Structure formats: C-alpha cells, structure tokens
Amino acid sequence: MNHRIRVAATVVAFGALLASMTACSSASDDSAPLKFVLSGDATQGGGYQKMADKYFEETGTKVEIVDVPGDDLTTRLRNSAQADDLPNIAAAANVDPLWKDQLLDLTSISKDANVLPTLTVEDPADKKVKALPSSLTSVGMFINKDLWDKAGVSYPTDESQTWTWDEFVAKAKQVQAGAGAQYGLTMDASAHRLRSFLYEFGSQGVVQDGDDFSIDDEGKTALEYFKSMNDDGFMPKSVWTAGDDASATFKSGQVAAYYSGVWQIADFQANITDFAWASVPTPQQPVKATNYGAASWIVGFSGRGKDEATTKFISWLYQPENYTAYCEIAGCLPSVSGLNVSYPKNADAFALYNAEIAASPDVSAVQTTDQLRQGYEGKSLEVEPLKDETIKYLSGEQTIDQTIDAITKATKAALG
Template sequence: MKKLTASTAMSIALFAGASAAWADEITFLCYQDANECDVIAGMLPAFTEQTGHTVKLETVGYDVIRDQLENQLQTDAAPDVARVTNLGGLNQYYLDLAPYVDGAAWEASYGATLPWFRQPGGADQGIYGWMTQLTVTGPFVNVSLFEDAGVDMPGDGATWDDWAAALLDVKEATGITAGLAMDRTAHRWAGPAFSYGAKFFDDSGNPILVDDGFRKYAEVFVGWHQSGLMPAEGWPAGEGTQYRNAAPLFQSGDVAMHMSGSWMINSYAENISDFDWKAVPAPCGDGGCGAMPGGAAVVAFKSTKSPEAAAALIDFLAAEENAAAFAAQTKNITAHQGLQESGIDYADASPAVAAALSVFAANAGKAAQTTPQAYTFQGYAKNFVIYGVIPDYITKAITGEMTLDEALAAIDADVAAKIAE
C-alpha cells in the first residue's frame, strides 16, 4: 500500500474541511394532513448523505402556514423552505429554482402544475416548487347510514340534486343531524358551483364570479340550509373568512356526506371504525362534474441564505424515485406525470383507501375535461381573495343578515375592489 505524502494528506484534509464548510443547514416549515412530514423526515438522511446539507424540519399545524407564514416572510423569521397551499398567492416570495435544477426534466415531469406557482400572463417561466401531491375535492359518504335507511345511493353521473334528495331521505329515516356537511371554504364550494355552471372567469381570464351558474348554486346552497340538509354547526356557525372543518361531523356519524377532498382519505382510514365509508364521484350538473384540483407544495424562498441547498432539497424530493416513495407511503395522488402513467404501487393500502384514491383521481380527470375553469382558478394568483369573500357573504345570506341578492352584489363588489388593490 502506498504511503500518502504529507502534501497529499494535507490536501485531503483541506478538501474534507472545505466540503464540511460548504454544507448548509436549511430550515423547513412543514404541515401535514396525515403523515406527509413524517415521510419527508425519513428521506432526509439520504439527502444529507448525498449532498452534505442538513435540514431542520419543524412540523406545525396548517393554521401556522395559512395565517402566519406570510408575516414571517416579511421579517427575518422566514424559513428557507416550507410546505404551502397558496401557490400563486405567495409567488413574490419564491426562490426561482431554474438556475439550480434541470429545467427540461422538471417540465417533462411536472409541466402541468408548474404554472400554478407563476405570475399570470405567461411571461414568468420560473420553476418554483414541487407539488408533493395532487389533491382534488369530492364527497365521502357514510355507506352504513344509507344501508340503515334503505336508500339507494346515486351512481356515477348523478347530479347534486339527486344526491340532495337521497341525503334528505337518509336524514329523515335515521334521525341524523344533517345529510350533508361541507368545509367552510370557497375551495370546497367551488366544485359544486362549477357543476351548476359557474364559470368564475371570462374569456380573458378576469374573475366574473356572479354569473347565472354562480347565482343558481348560491340559491341552492342557501336552500340546503333552510331545508335542514346542511347543519347549523357548519357554515352558519362561522364568521368572515373563518375556516371550519366538517370532518368531526362526518366522523361522529352525524351527517351522511362530507364534501371535502382526497387529503382526508388517510385520516378516515385510520380514525373511522364505527361505520363503512367510501369516496364517490363528484356530482355533475349542467356545467359538468366540478371538482377543485390543488394540493400542497414544497417551495423555497428568496430570503434564504442557502439557495443552492434549498433548491437541492426540493430537486431531491421531486426526483422520480423519491416522488414514487412519497406517494406510496402517504397514499396520495402523485403530480409526477411519468408516474401518473406508470402508476403508483400502493401495496399496503386497504381496499377502501385504494378505491378512494381511484375515485379522486377520476374526479380530477373529469374536472379537467368538463370544468377547466377549476384549473384556472387553482393557478390564479389572487384566488385567496375569492376564498375569503365567498364564505363571508354566503353565510350572511344563510343566516338572513343579508338577502341573497345583497350578498351576491357584495361578493362581486368586494372581489373587484380587492383584486384592484
């Protein structure tokens, strides 16, 4: 064995010291609906081994991301990386990953979702984040309640009117609190609105909101509360832009349907044991079979002092092998287009989870074909304005604080004013 010369040994020591010096620690603010952050945490040792960089992962509640992150981004308290859902709305803070990653590979794998992060108009071609998963809205139903009531469940292609009638029959037969509960947010409200014909945007991409379809669904939605189909503990119990999760009502067996989305699959699989449940196809209408696509993404911020390390982490997570492992372990719909074609092996998924994933994936496809405004809405940089305005005024129409005409006029005026700011 050859002996190292003193100069060679010194060079190796210097190289090792330099490599350690070049390695950065980045902070990662992460929220999870089920186990997403836990799965990412399990991948981090391989990232550190591959790059030398380390990651300080902090798992927080979604309210921290929704209510506090933007304030942090305006101060020195901002993380380097975070998992977010307000994709277009936070664009001004994003680090463009394009100088640090293979842009062609990203376009091939994630080209359908990259525009969701960008400034509108088409000039922005930056690469800003990795969609950890695709989510899509749609209903879950309590199968046991339908069986107990002796009510036939509407099938694929059924309308919201069909479902409303069936759910009222279940409510009357079983004595449950309500037939249908919906999370208090315009994100869940939008899918049914699309089914009733709401366009949300004109041909130039400007938000119009209160067209004939929007008005029709608003009338129906208020009527669902007046008839007792929807519970007083839901939308009427909230104020302003307040979000209310309807999952507890469904998990307790107090309602027969929860209008939510694919992110609830794992939680329901783990937490519901008293009744059988399943996901059902998005109900349809004159406007199509509406569902809102979306999901959470991992992004880096301009304020980071370690842009190469932050970009390397996102590139690592987005790689096909890691994206496949993430989807399989979290039981989510992947945003990686190659994996969408080849499929994800959910080997240890229960039949209920596998079936639900299939239903929600189909909901996303139907929405893309029949209600493309859903994808436009998801990528619209100021969609957060609409998310805030709709629950406020629709709730006032439900409670009688305003007439429906007054509420709809206020929605249009408020959205127009806020978008112009």
C-alpha cells in the first residue's frame, strides 16, 4: 500500500469493520427479515414477491425481496461478500468464486423437489448440491402475427411442423415486402441466444479440445450465416453492434420475428397491446435445438445468523404446491419433474418450449451447468468471448477465421 494513503486506508478499514459488525448484528437479529436478492422479478409477474407474501401469511417470517438491475446483480453480490454483508438468499447467474465457500447445503431439498437431473450440479469438492435452478429457461422464436397474416405468409404453429433457417428467412422477407415490416428478424445480443443458433446448424459450440478450445466447421458456417443476415438489412445491425434493445425493437411492431426466449412471455402478455404475437418453432439447419438451462441459481448463504430460517424458506419454496404457484405467476417453465403447471394464458407457447427442449440434443443443456461447475472450481468468464468477438466480426473489424481464433484463445485464457 502507498504510504501516503495509509492513514486514509486505516480509516476506511475501521469504517468497514464497523459496517461489518452492524451487518452481522442485523443478520443475526431474529426479528430482521430474510433478505432475498434477485433480478427481474417485477417483469415476471412479481412471482417471488407474491411467494414471500404467502410465506409471511403462513409462517410469520418476513422475506424481503430486493430486485436489482440484471447488470448490477453480480457486482452487488461480490461487493456484499467483500463487506461481509451477503444476503440470506440470492437468485444468482452463477456461483461466484468470491463467495462459493459460504453456501448452504441444499442437497436434501434438491432430492425432495425432484430437480431435473440435467440441472442437478454437485460441487466437485464435496459432492453437495448448493445451487437450485430457479426455473427452466429456453431460447425460442416469436413472430408478429399481425404482420405475417397481413402479408398472407404461412408459418409453423406447433412442434409437429418445422422449417429451416433458409425457409424462415425467405418467408420473413416476404413479410417485409408484403406487410411493410422494417426488419425480418431481431435477436438479443447474447451468447446464450447465439449458442442456440450454432446448435441449430449442427455445431457443438465452443468446446474444450485437450488443453485448447475449438469451434467446429458447423459453428463457422453458422457465424457466417448470422453475419449475412445482419449485413443485408434483414436484421437491425445496431442491436448487436450498438447495443440497441432487441425487445423494444420487436415491441415497436415493425419486426417480423424475434429470437429470444420463454422469459419474454409474461412481459409480452402485459405490455404488447398493439399487435398479436405468437410463439413458433425455432428454425433448424438441420438440427432441432434450443439452448436451455437454469434461468438463475437459488443459493443460501451461511454465517448470516439465519441458516435454519434460510433453509426452511428455500425448502418451502420448492414444495410442489408453492413451486407450481410460482411458475404459474411468473410464467416460467418448472425446473423440477412431476408438476402439472396450468398457465392461465398462452399455454400453447409453454407446451411448444417443452417440446423443443425434449427434442434438443444433449449439448443444448450444458451452458448454465458448465458455468456452475466452473464457478465451483474457482473459474469464471468475466466477459463472453463468443458474443464480444462476434460483435467485432459483425462490425468488420476481423475476419471469420480471426474471430474464431479470438474466441477460442480468450476462452482458454479464462477457463483453460
């Protein structure tokens, strides 16, 4: 430490100590609520808030829902860990190496709840399950039904019907011409969505090959296809290259289709009132695939003075009656088996997502579980090379071969 700031640092450290003591005192206070930090609850029907209200009615134990912006969630939890002020519960994107050693054992809850085997991940160090999938998330396709109907262009409506990406693009261009749509397709600027796209071309994505990482020829073809859709005006290039909001672009009513996922359904139900929308099968070229996994991971933190109360709430949340109610309120797919979820609206859309998950190859399920294992092992991708290097490719900063080389090298640097 620089000697010139030693005194100031001592003051800061003393202040942090006092804050830590205060936090610990608050955490162990029996009257203090359980703090549950998450992101996006308000946009999915307030499912966790309603479950917290129900829990208070049944038990008298208050659960405080702290809903923070998605981009801030990881940083908030890290800062809390450094300040010894972690919440009792979180719905985290991943297990963070900074706080992985402070997790409660949720193995028995996972077994009792019948969490799907593909989403049951043990910590390699002690074989305990310490993170439960909040719900099942999956990539899928939406269309602006009014535009397609206006243009008189047909489209598949259920899992028994299929189309290739070539067929989809040709039809969506007909919608552009026939209904005056500005764009044929928009896609979230997300590696999660891009991996699904690669899988549909028969790729295995970014895979470890000995000490190195690689992308197969099918992945290269998919990336070249993706660039062609961005280059010819079929997609709004600004979504990926300038950070424009793909969801807002679709909601404008000027886009024929939107490649996103099941989490959008609740938002669309509440906020799209100017046109009719529908979920349709994702195109395949030639593989029927999606990218599915945990929407987030429910974790409980130990050492907050409320270990037993925290475990009791998480166990209660995953009881069949309560977890079913949560899925129905939030409009999400269950991450446990044996539930009969009755969706009040758009039940056909949820059925389509379940069918596409069932038809997908094994690779479609590995992204979120691989990341969780890496978190347990103290590894994490601070950035997403697949997304970041593809943006450079779309912007003309590098060739396809340079892009693949950069993706694999950056992934190796982080995880190798």
